[in-house]
Amino acid sequence: xxxxxxxxxxxxxxxxxxxxxxxxxxxxxxxxxxxxxxxxxxxxxxxxxxxxxxxxxxxxxxxxxxxxxxxxxxxxxxxxxxxxxxxxxxxxxxxxxxxxxxxxxxxxxxxxxxxxxxxxxxxxxxxxxxxxxxxxxxxxxxxxxxxxxxxxxxxxxxxxxxxxxxxxxxxxxxxxxxxxxxxxxxxxxxxxxxxxxxxxxxxxxxxxxxxxxxxxxxxxxxxxxxxxxxxxxxxxxxxxxxxxxxxxxxxxxxxxxxxxxxxxx
Amino acid sequence: xxxxxxxxxxxxxxxxxxxxxxxxxxxxxxxxxxxxxxxxxxxxxxxxxxxxxxxxxxxxxxxxxxxxxxxxxxxxxxxxxxxxxxxxxxxxxxxxxxxxxxxxxxxxxxxxxxxxxxxxxxxxxxxxxxxxxxxxxxxxxxxxxxxxxxxxxxxxxxxxxxxxxxxxxxxxxxxxxxxxxxxxxxxxxxxxxxxxxxxxxxxxxxxxxxxxxxxxxxxxxxxxxxxxxxxxxxxxxxxxxxxxxxxxxxxxxxxxxxxxxxxxxxxxx
Numbered sequence: 001x002x003x004x005x006x007x008x009x010x011x012x013x014x015x016x017x018x019x020x021x022x023x024x025x026x027x028x029x030x031x032x033x034x035x036x037x038x039x040x041x042x043x044x045x046x047x048x049x050x051x052x053x054x055x056x057x058x059x060x061x062x063x064x065x066x067x068x069x070x071x072x073x074x075x076x077x078x079x080x081x082x083x084x085x086x087x088x089x090x091x092x093x094x095x096x097x098x099x100x101x102x103x104x105x106x107x108x109x110x111x112x113x114x115x116x117x118x119x120x121x122x123x124x125x126x127x128x129x130x131x132x133x134x135x136x137x138x139x140x141x142x143x144x145x146x147x148x149x150x151x152x153x154x155x156x157x158x159x160x161x162x163x164x165x166x167x168x169x170x171x172x173x174x175x176x177x178x179x180x181x182x183x184x185x186x187x188x189x190x191x192x193x194x195x196x197x198x199x200x201x202x203x204x205x206x207x208x209x210x211x212x213x214x215x216x217x218x219x220x221x222x223x224x225x226x227x228x229x230x231x232x233x234x235x236x237x238x239x240x241x242x243x244x245x246x247x248x249x250x251x252x253x254x255x256x257x258x259x260x261x262x263x264x265x
Numbered sequence: 266x267x268x269x270x271x272x273x274x275x276x277x278x279x280x281x282x283x284x285x286x287x288x289x290x291x292x293x294x295x296x297x298x299x300x301x302x303x304x305x306x307x308x309x310x311x312x313x314x315x316x317x318x319x320x321x322x323x324x325x326x327x328x329x330x331x332x333x334x335x336x337x338x339x340x341x342x343x344x345x346x347x348x349x350x351x352x353x354x355x356x357x358x359x360x361x362x363x364x365x366x367x368x369x370x371x372x373x374x375x376x377x378x379x380x381x382x383x384x385x386x387x388x389x390x391x392x393x394x395x396x397x398x399x400x401x402x403x404x405x406x407x408x409x410x411x412x413x414x415x416x417x418x419x420x421x422x423x424x425x426x427x428x429x430x431x432x433x434x435x436x437x438x439x440x441x442x443x444x445x446x447x448x449x450x451x452x453x454x455x456x457x458x459x460x461x462x463x464x465x466x467x468x469x470x471x472x473x474x475x476x477x478x479x480x481x482x483x484x485x486x487x488x489x490x491x492x493x494x495x496x497x498x499x500x501x502x503x504x505x506x507x508x509x510x511x512x513x514x515x516x517x518x519x520x521x522x523x524x525x526x527x528x529x530x531x532x533x534x
Contacts, residue, residue, distance in 0.1 A: 008444060011344040018341050022360050022415060025374035028384060032377065039382060083280035086273040095273075098281065105288055107517045109473025111489050112509040115496060116291035119298065119506065140288045143280065173272055204367035204476040209493075219367040219476070226373045226480050231382055238370055245365055253358060 030242070033235035050236035054225075058237060061221035066244070068131060068217060069200035072138045073193045079139070080146030081189065085181065087147060088154035099151075103144040110205030113140060118209055131215050137206040142196040149195065153188035154181070187259045194252045198245055218244070299507040306503050310511045316491065320511070323488040327471035330407060334414040334467050335460055341415075342422020343452065346429070357423065364416045368409075368476020375400045375409045375481060403485045409477040414467045425459040426452075458527045465523035469516035488512050 033051065037044040055062075087099050105113050117137055122128050153159075162184060166176045182189070204219040211220045218241060225234045299306035310316045345357065363371065379385050379400035386396040399405050434451050442450065453460075475489040483490070488508060496505035 011340055012348065014337070015341045015344045015348075018337055018415065018419075019356060019360060022363065022412070024384070025377055025412070026359075026362070028377045029374065079280040079283055082276035086276035089269075090273050090277075092270075095277070098277065101289070102280070102284060104292075104517065107469065107520045108292075108513040109475070109489060109509075109516060111473065111475050111492060112295070112513045113288065113292070115492070115505060115509050116295040117287065119502060120291035120294050136287050139283070143284070147280070198365045202365050202367045204369050205473070205489075208475070208479070209496075219369055222367065222373070223369045223476070223480060226369060226376070227482075231377075234373055235377075238373065241366075241370065249358075249362070249365060 026242075029235045029238045031235075032232055033237075033239040035232070038231045038235070050232045051239065053233055054237045054240055057229075057233075058218075058221040058225065058240075061216045061218050062240060062244070064131065064216065065201050065218035068135055068138065069197045071135055072142055072200040073196050075135065075139050076142050076146040076196050077189070077193065080143050080192075081150055081182070082177075083143075084147045084149075084151035085154050085177070087151045099147070102147060105140045106144055110141065110203070111209065113137065114206040114209035129212050129214065134207055134210045134215060134217065137210045138200045138203055141203065141206060142199050145195050145199065146192045149192035150185055150188050153185035159184055187255060187262070191252060191255050191259065194248050194255065198248050198252070201244060201248075202241075295506050296510060299503045299510070302503040306507050307510070309504055309507050316508060319486045319488050319491040322486055323472055323512075324515075326403070326406060326410065326485070326487065327468050330410040330414055330471050331464050331468045333407075333411055334418045335464050337411075338415055338418025338463070339422050339452075339456065339460070341419050342424075343426045345419070345423045346426035357420070361416045361420045363413060364420075366413070368413065368474055368478075369480045370476075371409050371413050372477040372480025374412065375405045375477070379405055379408070401481055401484055403483075405481050406478060406483050406485050406487070409481065410471050410474060413474070413477065414471065417466065418463050421459055421463045422456065425456055429455050461523050461527045465520050469520050472512060472516050472519075 031042065032038045034046050034048070035042055035044050036047050036049070083102075087095055114137060117133070117140075118128075121133070127133055159181065162180060163176055166180045171179065202219060203217075204223070207217050207220055208223065211217065216224075222234070222237055222241065225237045229237075299309075305312065310320050345353065377383055379398055381396070381398055383398065383400065386398055389395060389397040399408075429452075433455070434447055437447050437451050473489060474487075475493065478487050478490050479493070489512065492505050492508045492512065495501040495508065
């Protein structure tokens with residue numbers, strides 16, 4: 001009789017195969033961005049020349065994306081955290097309906113949302129040609145993540161008791177919100193912020209429709225480089241994206257473990 | 266002192282105003298737009314054979330990708346949940362890394378694998394079979410979509426399979442159940458909710474995916490690219506709106522129905 005933990009050999013083999021399929025392109029792209037000549041491979045020697053060229057040609061898209069993501073985090077905090085609180089405390093049907101509506105931009109393809117935005121506000125030229133136009137799109141798309149994540153934290157039972165205690169001690173709403181509630185859900189707020197940041201930095205489906213030649217983000221630049229530049233530059237640019245996104249993802253993972261340790265699953 | 270309900274309303278107000286102005290209102294306008302060109306515009310996707318073909322392509326591709334993702338993701342997830350080895354957390358985080366990649370990067374990856382300068386072309390040339398490329402047709406698109414769907418499925422299934430009741434499986438085995446019976450009677454029912462929720466998300470994401478197909482400039486027409494072309498190349502706004510409505514309704518309905526069926530337990534998937 002086989003041991004209950006034993007797996008048929010096929011499964012580990014399949015796992016190796018799938019892992020190769022997932023990891024090989026990343027490795028290939030990192031390699032291609034750092035060698036002198038992609039066709040000649042590692043034999044052509046390593047270089048940082050392509051990274052330098054990416055920074056020359058596309059440097060502005062990197063700063064634009066970082067700034068945009070930062071503003072998106074700030075915006076979603078201002079709009080989302082009070083909203084998440086209200087969603088967690090309200091028992092009305094309207095609140096449920098609004099919460100459903102708010103998640104629609106995730107359920108509907110980004111392209112459709114972008115099309116709607118362009119058709120509704122495309123005529124306002126100063127708005128259309130500014131980064132604010134892209135920011136609005138990113139906010140619509142990221143807000144539900146902020147509201148859901150922080151709202152779930154606000155719903156914890158011990159927090160309701162804590163708020164009640166603060167109220168009975170005479171703390172007014174602002175004192176309770178800033179002094180008690182926000183610190184209590186801070187890990188969730190930070191986690192949601194990091195999530196919003198990565199979503200904004202990597203967003204393409206909306207952004208491609210919303211951008212103009214003067215308002216280009218990192219993924220928009222990536223699409224441009226893949227279409228018009230040599231494969232080494234596209235790869236080096238991809239490497240830049242990884243540099244931007246990896247620290248945030250690690251932070252997110254670390255924070256996830258922390259939350260799990262403190263509050264259980 | 267302000268009443269609690271007024272307080273809550275004040276908390277929602279900024280988000281509600283923002284959402285109404287920049288999503289609800291534009292989408293209502295999007296819904297109304299095709300009517301300008303006559304009511305028939307709403308059904309263009311059914312009456313025009315080119316759009317219908319594009320929709321069927323997208324549906325077929327997405328269903329195929331979903332099925333493949335669930336099978337591979339499920340098997341890999343169960344395996345990873347059972348095996349313990351050094352570097353497993355690292356492998357898991359590498360496997361889920363592509364979740365945060367924009368579609369364009371995945372399109373580029375497929376070009377690196379199956380494009381004219383691709384890895385597979387090098388390998389097949391070395392084997393004396395000539396340079397094989399697959400990036401720019403159905404295969405490239407299928408693999409690209411599979412690539413961005415698998416991380417979610419692997420992560421979800423690994424988590425679900427780790428939480429699966431091991432005693433049930435051991436009981437089944439000790440009663441003499443074969444591997445196939447264990448899979449059929451224990452794994453599949455235990456993972457049914459995960460499968461439903463994950464399948465809906467993968468399907469909806471594939472239907473709406475734009476970046477990957479855009480980068481591959483695929484010869485295989487999918488609906489998001491058709492919409493984009495109608496809008497930018499032909500300035501056919503009413504038609505682009507009509508096709509977007511169809512696409513949006515398909516993804517929303519599939520997510521909504523599975524959410525209903527799977528219940529709140531699967532909502533986090």
